[in-house]
Structures are given as structure tokens and as C-alpha cells.
Amino acid sequence: MIRRSFLAALAFAAALPLTAWAETPLAETPLKVVATTGMIADAARQVGGDHVEVKGLMGPGVDPHAYRQTRSDIVAMTRADLILWHGLYLEAQMEDFFHDLGRKRTVVAVAEGIDKSKLRGHDDYADKYDPHVWMSPTLWRDVVVEVQEALTAARPEAADIFAANAEAHLAELDALTTYANQALAAVPENNRVLVTAHDAFGYFGATYGYEVMGIQGISTQSEAGLNRIGELVDTLVDQQLTAVFVESSVSDRSMRALIEGAAAKGHDVGVGGELYSDAMGEPGTYEGTYVGMLDHNITVIAGALGADVPDRGMNGKLSAGF
Numbered sequence: 001m002i003r004r005s006f007l008a009a010l011a012f013a014a015a016l017p018l019t020a021w022a023e024t025p026l027a028e029t030p031l032k033v034v035a036t037t038g039m040i041a042d043a044a045r046q047v048g049g050d051h052v053e054v055k056g057l058m059g060p061g062v063d064p065h066a067y068r069q070t071r072s073d074i075v076a077m078t079r080a081d082l083i084l085w086h087g088l089y090l091e092a093q094m095e096d097f098f099h100d101l102g103r104k105r106t107v108v109a110v111a112e113g114i115d116k117s118k119l120r121g122h123d124d125y126a127d128k129y130d131p132h133v134w135m136s137p138t139l140w141r142d143v144v145v146e147v148q149e150a151l152t153a154a155r156p157e158a159a160d161i162f163a164a165n166a167e168a169h170l171a172e173l174d175a176l177t178t179y180a181n182q183a184l185a186a187v188p189e190n191n192r193v194l195v196t197a198h199d200a201f202g203y204f205g206a207t208y209g210y211e212v213m214g215i216q217g218i219s220t221q222s223e224a225g226l227n228r229i230g231e232l233v234d235t236l237v238d239q240q241l242t243a244v245f246v247e248s249s250v251s252d253r254s255m256r257a258l259i260e261g262a263a264a265k266g267h268d269v270g271v272g273g274e275l276y277s278d279a280m281g282e283p284g285t286y287e288g289t290y291v292g293m294l295d296h297n298i299t300v301i302a303g304a305l306g307a308d309v310p311d312r313g314m315n316g317k318l319s320a321g322f
């Protein structure tokens with residue numbers, strides 16, 4: 001009799017939908033995460049899934065070098081379980097703020113965890129590194145792992161879920177690397193020069209073998225001098241380069257001066273496209289994710305410099321007519 005009811009109970013349990021077992025109370029109270037850049041917010045969403053509620057402070061077109069925390073940012077951070085910022089002097093105007101906040105809250109600078117031997121130096125400051133590590137999906141892997149570790153420390157019960165989500169996202173980053181290698185190697189060798197508004201593409205250049213020239217330095221805080229524009233005009237004319245790129249988070253005023261300067265010397269230069277340098281696209285769009293941002297940049301650069309690339313990028317998801 002006892003045995004029969006035990007078996008009946010087992011049969012009943014087996015008939016229950018699996019979700020009833022898998023569901024934990026965790027997802028009902030998601031971990032509140034605040035991230036500075038859109039790229040870090042995306043990494044937290046990819047790894048955290050349903051177990052996190054992420055607020056990104058810097059939206060599309062926002063320049064992280066110049067950004068200062070607003071009143072509502074401060075409120076969000078005081079309510080957050082975990083605060084993720086980039087570090088490496090990217091958020092130059094918020095350094096002191098985060099160092100202070102770190103005494104009271106859990107604050108993690110996710111790019112500071114990257115092995116320093118993988119980083120490039122900073123032209124503007126001798127003792128600092130180039131912060132634009134998101135431009136290389138290989139380097140960005142390390143940041144995703146840092147985000148995974150920070151989320152796991154904040155909510156150890158969900159460690160397995162975070163690990164599985166991170167693994168899936170890292171596989172997407174590897175696919176991005178494969179696509180980038182193919183698309184960018186299809187550009188004729190003497191066209192592999194990237195002229196942009198500021199020096200955000202150093203890791204991109206180092207990873208894919210492109211010469212990179214920015215009108216402004218690594219930070220957008222330094223003024224572009226007339227000398228610099230004159231030098232770049234000469235380079236465009238000498239190397240017969242025909243495409244330059246504007247950035248969604250930096251004014252294109254200097255870029256127009258560059259194009260006009262080349263035109264005055266009888267050399268025709270056009271805008272190859274708009275790149276996402278320090279901020280992603282609109283939330284809810286493919287370009288508003290890290291993978292979409294990089295897919296856009298790779299496809300626009302390779303296409304404008306003479307490679308045959310798929311119109312809608314590696315996943316067929318890019319918006320038409322970029």
C-alpha cells in the first residue's frame with residue numbers, strides 16, 4: 001500500500017511540466033544592475049538573462065569620455081545591487097565618483113580585469129591604456145567573462161545559468177571574429193586605412209591589420225588642430241584614399257573640414273559611412289546590441305573600402321541602406 005502510493009506520487013511528479021521544477025524564485029526578483037556604456041549593459045543582459053534588470057546610463061550617440069552622472073543616474077546607482085563601469089579612464093569625468101561609490105556599493109570596472117599585456121598604450125597620457133577594447137571581439141570576450149564573474153559574485157545561486165548564457169554569448173563573439181577576419185581581409189591591401197573622427201579604432205586596426213588615423217586623439221577631450229587636419233589631407237591625397245568615416249557619438253565638423261581640404265587639392269573624398277565608435281545604436285534594434293554594432297562597423301568599413309560584403313551583414317539583420 002505504502003509502496004503503491006509512493007509510485008503514484010512519482011508518476012504524478014513526472015507528469016508535472018518541467019518548468020515547475022526549473023522555476024526558482026530567483027527570476028522573480030531580478031538583480032538590479034546599472035552599467036555605464038551600452039556595450040557593458042548588453043553584456044550584462046546577455047549573461048544575466050531573466051535574472052537581471054539592467055539600466056544602461058549612456059544611450060545612443062553619447063560620448064563616454066565627456067559624460068557626467070545625472071541626478072537620476074545617482075538615484076539608480078544607489079538602488080542597484082551591482083554597478084558595472086568600464087574603467088581604463090574611459091569615463092574620465094566619473095573616475096572620482098566611482099572610486100567614492102565603491103566604498104558603499106558593489107562597483108566593478110570590467111575592462112580593468114583584462115591582462116595589461118593585451119592593451120595598447122594611450123597617446124594622450126603616458127601612464128594610461130587605450131580604453132576602446134570593445135572594438136576587438138577577442139578582447140571583449142575577457143570583459144564578458146568579467147561581467148559573468150561580477151554577476152555570479154552578486155548572485156551565486158544563479159552561477160550555472162550565468163555560465164551557460166556566457167558560453168552562448170562567447171560563441172556569438174567567436175562567429176563575429178570569423179566574419180570580421182573574412183570581410184576585412186577581402187579589402188584590397190592598399191585600401192586598408194581607416195580615417196575616423198577620433199582614435200577609437202586602435203584595437204580594430206591592430207587586430208585586422210589596418211592603418212588607423214583619427215582627427216582627434218584617443219579621448220574626444222583634446223581639440224583637433226588645424227595642423228592635424230592638414231597632415232591628414234596630405235595623407236588622403238598621397239595615398240589616394242577615397243573614403244573617411246564619421247562616428248555616431250562625435251561631431252562630424254572636423255570630418256567636413258578634412259573632405260573640403262582634400263577637395264581644395266583636387267582629390268575627391270567621400271564619407272564611407274557612419275560607424276558606432278563609443279556608443280551603440282537605438283535600443284531594441286540589432287545595431288543596439290554589441291554584436292549588431294560590430295557587424296555594422298565591419299560591414300560598412302569592408303564595403304566602403306572595396307570588399308564584397310553581404311548587404312545586411314553577417315546575420316542578415318542590419319538595417320537596409322546604411
Ligand SMILES: [Zn+2]
Binds near residue numbers: 198199219220
Ligand atoms: Zn572614444
